[in-house]
Every structure is written in structure tokens, then in C-alpha cells.
Amino acid sequence: MLPLMSSIILSALFHTTQGTLATYVDLPRRSGPLSARSSTSGLDAFNGSYHINITLGGNQYSVLIDTGSSDLWVAGAVPQSEDTGTSASIQYAVGLAEGPVKTAQLEILGFTVPDQAFIEVPVGNGAPDGTGLIGLGPNTGSHIHDALIDLPAGDTPLDRIFRQNLTTPNYLTVLLNRPNDTAEKYTGAMTIGEVLPQYSNITNQPKVPVSVLDSIISQSQHWSIVLDSNGIVGPDGKAIKVTSNATDAPIHDVNQLVAVIDTGFTLPQVPSEVARALYSSAKGAQLTNVQSFNGDIWVIDCDAEVNATFVIGGQSYPIHPLDLNHQVTDNDGNNICFGAFQPRIAGARESTYDVILGMAWLTNVYLLIDYGDFVDGTTKTDDPYVQFLPMTDPAAAHADFVATRLSGKDTTSSQRNSGSDGPKGLFETHNILILAGAAAASALLL
Ligand SMILES: *[C@@H]1O[C@H](CO)[C@@H](O)[C@H](O)[C@H]1NC(C)=O
Ligand SMILES: *[C@@H]1O[C@H](CO)[C@@H](O)[C@H](O)[C@H]1NC(C)=O
Ligand SMILES: *[C@@H]1O[C@H](CO)[C@@H](O)[C@H](O)[C@H]1NC(C)=O
Ligand SMILES: *[C@@H]1O[C@H](CO)[C@@H](O)[C@H](O)[C@H]1NC(C)=O
Ligand SMILES: *[C@@H]1O[C@H](CO)[C@@H](O)[C@H](O)[C@H]1NC(C)=O
Ligand SMILES: *[C@@H]1O[C@H](CO)[C@@H](O)[C@H](O)[C@H]1NC(C)=O
Numbered sequence: 231m232l233p234l235m236s237s238i239i240l241s242a243l244f245h246t247t248q249g250t251l252a253t254y255v256d257l258p259r260r261s262g263p264l265s266a267r268s269s270t271s272g273l274d275a276f277n278g279s280y281h282i283n284i285t286l287g288g289n290q291y292s293v294l295i296d297t298g299s300s301d302l303w304v305a306g307a308v309p310q311s312e313d314t315g316t317s318a319s320i321q322y323a324v325g326l327a328e329g330p331v332k333t334a335q336l337e338i339l340g341f342t343v344p345d346q347a348f349i350e351v352p353v354g355n356g357a358p359d360g361t362g363l364i365g366l367g368p369n370t371g372s373h374i375h376d377a378l379i380d381l382p383a384g385d386t387p388l389d390r391i392f393r394q395n396l397t398t399p400n401y402l403t404v405l406l407n408r409p410n411d412t413a414e415k416y417t418g419a420m421t422i423g424e425v426l427p428q429y430s431n432i433t434n435q436p437k438v439p440v441s442v443l444d445s446i447i448s449q450s451q452h453w454s455i456v457l458d459s460n461g462i463v464g465p466d467g468k469a470i471k472v473t474s475n476a477t478d479a480p481i482h483d484v485n486q487l488v489a490v491i492d493t494g495f496t497l498p499q500v501p502s503e504v505a506r507a508l509y510s511s512a513k514g515a516q517l518t519n520v521q522s523f524n525g526d527i528w529v530i531d532c533d534a535e536v537n538a539t540f541v542i543g544g545q546s547y548p549i550h551p552l553d554l555n556h557q558v559t560d561n562d563g564n565n566i567c568f569g570a571f572q573p574r575i576a577g578a579r580e581s582t583y584d585v586i587l588g589m590a591w592l593t594n595v596y597l598l599i600d601y602g603d604f605v606d607g608t609t610k611t612d613d614p615y616v617q618f619l620p621m622t623d624p625a626a627a628h629a630d631f632v633a634t635r636l637s638g639k640d641t642t643s644s645q646r647n648s649g650s651d652g653p654k655g656l657f658e659t660h661n662i663l664i665l666a667g668a669a670a671a672s673a674l675l676l
């Protein structure tokens with residue numbers, strides 16, 4: 231995740247509203263069994279984030295997978311580890327992951343790294359023993375790499391894996407599923423160096439180059455790409471006119487938005503004019519400041535179907551209306567809905583990107599990130615790139631929405647271009663509960 235822990239905030243919501251995520255419906259094509267090969271793993275998902283099991287020093291940890299940061303940390307004393315004598319800290323908007331940098335044997339997805347560097351964080355309120363986070367971002371953004379003065383020993387887990395066997399293809403793939411009516415948990419899969427066999431045609435998708443920052447600001451490097459020119463198609467079927475404000479990103483067309491791919495960020499972040507174009511004409515639309523969301527959010531009616539499509543590398547990626555309109559249920563059983571594509575909040579405003587493609591966006595694609603020559607110390611000179619396989623079929627998604635939000639009765643044609651005179655004050659009433667949840671969980675990752 232980026233320095234702002236949005237997933238914490240949403241996890242609070244998810245927690246207070248347990249069970250309500252079950253309103254999602256899986257698309258049939260996603261329900262195939264996942265490969266059981268050694269370099270493939272399923273993901274556990276809870277509290278609005280996706281986790282994978284790793285072993286460090288012989289102990290098992292459930293770590294959040296995060297393409298938006300570049301460091302591994304775990305909570306609790308790791309057995310059979312060595313102290314490097316240095317320490318590192320990662321500042322998040324709410325809290326800090328800080329502690330000694332140690333090394334221990336890492337096992338992940340069938341790969342073994344004998345002396346992987348990580349931060350050992352004290353067990354705390356929000357960091358239960360046996361949990362942690364694995365940063366899957368580029369080495370240049372790693373604090374441990376910095377702390378170990380850029381020595382190969384401080385490289386990220388994926389760099390270590392790719393460097394120890396140069397014939398392993400340098401890519402990671404991630405599939406994030408949303409739960410259906412009965413599934414209790416989000417699921418998904420992650421692979422290193424191979425693709426899920428049922429979606430192997432991802433390798434035929436356009437290769438979207440990673441936007442590589444100037445070396446002076448390489449610490450801010452993420453897996454960023456540029457969308458096509460005016461590459462977000464709004465609910466009216468027309469491209470939303472956008473202007474990039476990512477002045478420190480590599481030169482790109484002013485109508486192309488720069489987007490960070492972030493499996494650790496729950497709510498996608500978009501420029502406020504994009505959020506307005508997506509939601510302002512939806513039923514009940516009301517821009518509301520919600521403290522636990524760290525900023526504004528568009529509250530909309532639960533039965534408002536919002537359609538949007540992203541265009542990247544000439545390929546269209548339709549977004550599921552259940553991802554664009556999130557439903558939560560408060561303790562009184564009332565449903566509250568909001569536009570999950572949030573106007574960028576303060577912590578998500580930087581000069582190197584315009585958009586964060588977080589979980590509610592990533593559930594619509596199968597993702598491949600090829601690390602290319604970001605792998606420190608290899609002789610590979612390929613440029614890093616990203617590929618996406620579209621996973622949302624608009625007709626099936628529409629049917630899901632009608633089934634789950636409209637009790638099977640398709641009234642969406644009357645919604646097109648409808649006004650925005652929603653009931654006022656709805657969210658304010660329920661705010662208190664959400665705020666309380668956020669306060670309780672604000673220490674989730676320290
Ligand atoms: C992770 O480990 C726990 C405990 O051993 C197990 O219940 C869970 O299914 C594992 N998750 C995955 C994705 O393998
Ligand atoms: C390196 O990776 C290749 C391809 O994944 C595999 O065939 C080979 O056995 C690996 N070599 C070692 C020493 O692990
Ligand atoms: C939902 O997921 C569960 C567990 O994966 C599966 O058993 C069930 O058949 C699915 N239901 C639907 C309606 O797809
Ligand atoms: C990829 O393969 C899947 C399964 O074979 C198929 O349903 C899908 O249409 C293919 N997608 C593309 C973009 O070729
Ligand atoms: C563009 O970025 C600058 C500096 O980061 C900021 O001051 C300005 O408000 C931004 N403009 C918009 C429209 O977001
Ligand atoms: C959303 O898209 C679906 C599929 O293309 C369409 O059937 C539905 O009418 C659209 N909904 C609205 C509100 O435009």
C-alpha cells in the first residue's frame with residue numbers, strides 16, 4: 231500500500247458490518263479451481279485485504295500482499311533469525327512499522343531464500359503475532375534496501391527469488407476475487423514465475439510499460455502505468471475528460487492519467503472530477519465528507535447501477551457495478567452504499583501519480599507484473615511491464631447487479647441520467663458507528 235493505510239479504514243467498516251460482503255456474486259468464469267502447483271498459492275482475505283502464508287525462520291505468518299510498497303515485515307520474534315544491527319521504519323498515514331532489520335530463511339510459494347531481510351515489528355494491538363505485510367513493489371522503493379545501504383542482502387523477496395535463479399521468469403501474477411452470496415471470504419491466487427493455467431492468455435494481452443521515475447525520485451517508484459488518453463469511460467458511455475497532474479511522472483500526454491497498481495489499497499483513488507463524472511448523476515448521489523474515510527466519498531443509493539470501463543493499452547477493462555457501488559450494513563441492519571472509487575484523499579495526492587488502482591479495481595482483472603530490469607544485480611535489461619486480462623463481462627455483471635441489488639427486477643433503464651436528490655443526512659446518521667470502527671482499528675498495522 232502507499233504510505234496511507236486506506237485498507238485499515240475500510241477494514242474497520244468491514245469489521246462492523248460482518249457478513250455484508252456476501253452481497254457480491256462471483257462471475258461463473260472465475261469459479262474454476264485454482265492450480266495447486268508449488269509456485270501458486272491461494273489467498274486468504276479478511277478485513278478488506280488479501281493475505282498469503284509465508285514461513286520465516288520456521289514460523290508461519292499470514293502477510294498482506296502489497297504491490298504498493300516494497301518491504302517485508304512481520305510481527306513477533308522470528309526464531310532462527312540474525313540481527314543486521316540496523317533498523318528501519320515505514321511511515322504510514324496511521325502509524326508506523328518500525329523495528330530491527332533481521333534476516334531469516336523465507337519460504338514462499340515453494341521458493342526458498344536462505345537469508346531474507348525483513349523488519350521485525352513488536353507485537354501490538356494492531357499487529358497480532360503471526361501477521362505482517364509483504365511489499366511486492368520495486369526495490370528502489372524499499373526502506374530495508376536503503377537501511378542496508380543498497381547491498382543485495384537488502385533486496386526485496388521477489389528480487390531475491392528472481393536473482394537466485396535467472397531462468398525463473400521475473401513476474402508475479404495476482405488474481406483477486408470478490409466473494410459471492412454464500413462465500414464467507416474473499417479469495418484469490420498469487421503466482422511467481424508462472425501463470426494460472428486457466429488464464430494463460432494473459433501473456434497475449436498488451437504489455438503496458440511501467441512508468442519509470444527519474445532516479446532522483448526513484449524512492450517513490452511504484453508499479454505505475456499510464457491509462458489511455460481520456461481512458462475512463464463513464465456511466466453515459468462517453469470518455470471522461472481528464473487532465474493529469476502527475477508532474478513528476480515521466481512525460482505523458484496531459485489527458486493520460488498515471489495509475490499505481492496497489493493490491494494493498496482498498497478503495498481506488500481517482501481525481502475528484504472523475505469521481506464526480508462516475509457518481510454525481512447516480513440515484514441518491516451526495517458528496518459527503520466522512521472522517522473515517524479520511525475525506526470525501528460519494529454516497530449513492532444501493533440500487534444505483536454505475537457502469538464504467540477503463541481503457542489501457544487499447545484494451546477495455548469493464549468494471550463490475552458491484553465494485554463501483556459498495557454496500558455495507560450497519561449494526562441496525564441498514565444498508566449504506568457509497569462509490570468505492572473515491573475522490574483522492576489527502577494522503578493519496580502525490581505529484582508522481584493521479585490514480586490508485588486498488589482492490590475494488592483489481593477484482594476486475596487478472597494481473598501480471600513483469601519486474602524486468604528492476605531486479606537488482608541481474609544482467610537482464612528488459613523494461614518492466616504490466617499485463618491485465620479482463621475478468622468482468624458487462625452483461626454477466628449487470629445480471630449480478632440486478633440479482634443482488636434489485637431483487638431480480640431490472641429497472642436500470644430508468645436510472646440513466648437520473649437526478650441526484652437523495653435523502654440527506656443518511657450517512658451522517660450512520661457515521662458514528664463507522665467512526666467508532668475506524669478508531670478501534672486505526673492501529674491495525676501499528
Ligand atoms: C494459511 O494457513 C492457515 C493456518 O495454517 C490455513 O488455515 C489457511 O488455509 C492458509 N491459507 C492459505 C491461503 O493457504
Ligand atoms: C531454475 O528455474 C527453472 C525454471 O523455473 C527450473 O527449471 C530450474 O530447475 C531452476 N533451477 C534451480 C537450480 O532451482
Ligand atoms: C459461492 O462460493 C461458494 C464457495 O466458494 C460455493 O460453494 C458456492 O457454490 C458459490 N455460490 C454461487 C452462487 O456461486
Ligand atoms: C482468455 O481465455 C479465457 C479462457 O479460455 C477466455 O474465456 C477469454 O475469452 C480469453 N480472453 C482473451 C482476452 O483472449
Ligand atoms: C496539481 O498538483 C499541484 C501540486 O502537487 C497542486 O497544488 C494542485 O492543487 C493540483 N491540481 C489539481 C487540479 O489537482
Ligand atoms: C450498465 O451496463 C449494462 C451492460 O452493458 C446495461 O445493461 C445497463 O443498462 C447499464 N446500466 C445503466 C444504469 O446504464
Ligand SMILES: *[C@@H]1O[C@H](CO)[C@@H](O)[C@H](O)[C@H]1NC(C)=O
Pocket residue numbers: 241245276277670671674
Ligand atoms: C479484523 O479486524 C478486527 C478488528 O480490528 C480484528 O479483531 C480481527 O482479528 C481481524 N481479523 C483478522 C483475521 O485479522
